[in-house]
Amino acid sequence: MTISPVERAAEEFAAELARWRVERGLSKKQLAGKMGFDPSYVSHVEGRRHRPTEDFARRAEAVLQAGGAIWRRFQEYDGNRQARGQAAAGAKDPPVPDQWLPPGTGLVVDQEVASLTYREGTYRYAVRRRLYNAGTEPVTRYLVRISVDRYPHDPARSNRYHRDHPLTLNELDFQAVCGESEVREPMVWRPKQDRDAFKEIWLLFENEDGRFPLYPGRRATIEYSCEIPEVKWGQWLQRAVRMPTRQLTVRLDFPAALEPQVWGVETSMSAEETPLRTPVIRQEEGDRAVFEWATETPPLNARFRLEWRFRSLPAQAPAAAEQRASERMRAAGIVQRGADLLRQAARPFDLPRDESRAREVVGRLLATLDRLDELHLFVKGVGLAAPQIGVPWAAAVVRPPERAAAPVVLLNPRVVDTSDETDEKYEGCLSYFDVRGLVARPLVIDIEHARWDGSRVITSFERGMARLVAHEIDHLEGRLYVDRMSPGVPLVPLEEYPDTGHPWTY
Known part of the structure; x- marks a missing residue:
């Protein structure tokens, strides 16, 4: 009897799983407990009665610390499975499986979209992140940073300015939710640091109706937003990559009548400031000019900064010193x-x-x-x-x-x-x-x-x-x-x- 590539890959995955379980001295019940699965499910996967899932493979890799061996077996299985589906549908190329992440990685950002909208002297800043828990522990909180810099190219002047005109939590109108558009749970938030130009805020995976931790192998979408007066925000937006990120998008939304011009730079731990490697794309949406820039798998600790100027200046709010x-x-x-x-x-x-x-x-x-x-x-x-x-x-x-x-x-x-x-x-x-x-x-x-x-x-x-x-x-x-x-x-x-x-x- 001929065995299909999918079935062969599933058997090889089961064999790899069993080998590492025995190597680590764990019974099926003990492994299931550490992974958060029912013992019968582990038994069925090893016995070839159930096919492995991405969630199962990630947890098994993290618990058994197999150096990527279990994950590679899953990639082979999943690649064959998707190739068969694509072939049946007449497609040419199967999708590339996700990259394996080593145990202890913790949170991974599948996708981040940061947007800044300017209207009548106020900036509305919003960040939407789709998170994946690649670690072994539930995540119950997420740290958010909000930083303003009125004069980003003159640090001393900016520090003096924000000492005299600090950004306050009261004026931020900070809001946060967890979930997709159909089901969105408000998130409790708690200040961690409150400085003149810098805030750190804990987003808690909970509200008055209960807790909703992000468990290992699970995904969740969080979104937070705030408002900042123009007089306290310089004409720049920077995104720093502090955890593994698969896709990053930045959007700037300005009135077209202001004739905005946008450019960007990139810095990293090992390189000085250089222009963005791909262009910022502009498109008109009614009376708005929307600028968008995106990148795939940006390196850790990289910083991407978009800057702009208005060729036709808006009616300026009074300088804070004259307020x-x-x-x-x-x-x-x-x-x-x-x-x-x-x-x-x-x-x-x-x-x-x-x-x-x-x-x-x-x-x-x-x-x-x-x-x-x-x-x-x-x-x-x-x-x-x-x-x-x-x-x-x-x-x-x-x-x-x-x-x-x-x-x-x-x-x-x-x-x-x-x-x-x-x-x-x-x-x-x-x-x-x-x-x-x-x-x-x-x-x-x-x-x-x-x-x-x-x-x-x-x-x-x-x-x-x-x-x-x-x-x-x-x-x-x-x-x-x-x-x-x-x-x-x-x-x-x-x-x-x-x-x-x-x-x-x-």
Whole structure:
């Protein structure tokens, strides 16, 4: 009886599998357990009753560490099988099987499509990756990097710029999903690093409905996107190859009226910057100019950068240095006047039961204060209430004018007494930073507030600190300083306010 090439290749695969299983001292049941298969399936493959699959072959190769021998047998089988199918269909050339990946490779990118779309002063950045788990362990999270560089050819200038105008997580509108278009699961995400021009974000293979790990031998498609203002993004997009990648595509989508021009360069660990080896293809789609560049199996650690310029310049957003002060605060994550949250009473903590939540909120407030120091010199002291960072809880921090002094933490505060003596001083507000207003405040104020353990204490504040504390408690009660100004007294634009950079005097 004549044996077909497919049947012969299947037998040779089964023999190779059995040889390496015995070599490693594993029973069929033990091998099945390590591969994540039912023992009967392994037995059927070795007994030639079931044909091997790509998933089965990859897992067997990874577990038995056969140096590629098992995978090569599968390639021979799969090549013969596909050749038979192609011949039956009248095709000439069978497809080339996937390249074998050594054990421990981990995640592989089957396909990546990175796209950047420019509309009205904003870039929308989206990355779609089809992942294959070539490792031996389930994958439960995936690391994403987002980096901006306003002046990519002048690092010192770019560093100074982003120190003054940091990219914030709040403005990114970051979103992530897992799955194809028919079934897409939202992915929980968690910041790992948050620097002025660089973010690292963990995408978790989970959401409120449960977990969906990427198991060995399985594939999944993830997609994430974010928005970045033009004033914080230079005219370039770079893709770095950090894991084995089979196909990489980059798309740029611009208004055709801007007359965009696009070019690209490539760098690697062993070569300096050179032009891309293949051209960037342009095509018109309505009133849009779409540029696309693709490559197959790019080398690890290679970097591909596309750059562009607009021959017909768009209406430019104001340079960040010329932006209104309130816009700089908004970019730093401060909720601005007009938001409903600033007019709502904050929610008190139930201490000590809410201690962990309270500590988290206070930690966010202190971190935001540190970031604000890069935008403005607060010689009069500065305070920040939780609603100003979009958190509806009754917490505030106040830092005295003396920078060496520790910030005061206020939890569930309330005013219990004030002095009859008052004075008027100009105040500013992080949520309305373009102007200053003349406000009368008591010179002494007594505040009852909570400790972490729920016990309460009364603290007395005087002069400048009394004003700062009263201002923040107003925020927690849904009030702004403009509500306390006398009728008819005008606000003073920041550029006309003479005491910027000077402390209050008493």
